Amino acid sequence: LSSISDNANLETKEVEGQEVGSADSHANQVCPDDIPTLAFPSISTSDFQFNLEKAADIIVEKVAEFSNKFRNARLVLVDLSHKSKILSLVKARIAEKNMDTQKFFTHVGDITHLYSRGGLRCNAIANAANWRLKPGGGGVNAAIFNAAGPELESATKDKVKSLSPGNAAVVPLSSSSPLFTREGVTHVIHVLGPNMNPQRPNYLNNDYNKGCKILEDAYTSLFDGFASIVR
Numbered sequence: 473l474s475s476i477s478d479n480a481n482l483e484t485k486e487v488e489g490q491e492v493g494s495a496d497s498h499a500n501q502v503c504p505d506d507i508p509t510l511a512f513p514s515i516s517t518s519d520f521q522f523n524l525e526k527a528a529d530i531i532v533e534k535v536a537e538f539s540n541k542f543r544n545a546r547l548v549l550v551d552l553s554h555k556s557k558i559l560s561l562v563k564a565r566i567a568e569k570n571m572d573t574q575k576f577f578t579h580v581g582d583i584t585h586l587y588s589r590g591g592l593r594c595n596a597i598a599n600a601a602n603w604r605l606k607p608g609g610g611g612v613n614a615a616i617f618n619a620a621g622p623e624l625e626s627a628t629k630d631k632v633k634s635l636s637p638g639n640a641a642v643v644p645l646s647s648s649s650p651l652f653t654r655e656g657v658t659h660v661i662h663v664l665g666p667n668m669n670p671q672r673p674n675y676l677n678n679d680y681n682k683g684c685k686i687l688e689d690a691y692t693s694l695f696d697g698f699a700s701i702v703r
């Protein structure tokens with residue numbers, strides 16, 4: 473177990489290190505692996521081309537709202553690369569706002585291998601989905617559908633046929649899915665964010681009034697969905 477937690481959160485070790493031994497002894501007594509955890513990618517900021525600064529503000533605002541309501545849960549923003557701009561922007565805001573880094577931190581890694589490669593246990597992972605809730609299309613959507621196996625598509629269809637922007641759908645994973653057996657993930661939460669890419673459906677033509685509202689709604693739906701499985 474100790475090697476698992478040693479490997480966890482490599483990216484945020486420095487920030488988390490500041491918390492260890494802090495006055496918040498209650499938090500330090502809780503084994504992080506026991507805390508219900510949602511890992512999520514930055515919705516809309518890659519293929520959907522949403523502005524990164526605005527997205528970072530929204531992520532931090534929505535996480536803070538969630539954390540005020542649910543004290544016994546962890547949220548982790550994940551991206552593939554140490555050079556991830558969105559992770560840097562969010563990390564800077566976490567530090568500025570002095571957020572509790574045991575409850576919210578960033579992690580570099582593939583969201584489909586968080587436990588097996590990063591030692592990070594997550595009950596649920598979010599997917600930046602497309603409106604049809606179909607596999608493929610690249611990005612995190614393709615990675616999650618590939619890793620979950622064919623049952624994810626049918627389990628998704630059993631729940632919901634399509635998504636409109638700003639909405640999320642919680643899908644329980646079959647216990648035979650590699651994401652369940654290998655990674656310990658029990659739920660995938662599909663989220664559809666706002667789209668600023670003219671090549672994709674529901675293009676918002678740079679309307680950030682609408683876009684920010686939709687991204688806020690998307691994170692609200694995502695975190696409400698996570699709360700519904702944690703309760």
Ligand code: AR6
Pocket residue numbers: 513514515516517518519520521550551552558581582583584600601602603608609610611612613614615665672
């Ligand atoms: N693990 C962790 N993060 C990832 C991974 C991964 N395996 N793959 C990508 N990311 P995107 P969007 C990060 O483009 O902008 C799809 O085709 C990535 O670096 O997946 O919401 C869907 O079908 C970025 O930070 O989602 C939709 O049509 C974040 O995940 C469309 O793209 C989101 O990037 C959605 O576009």
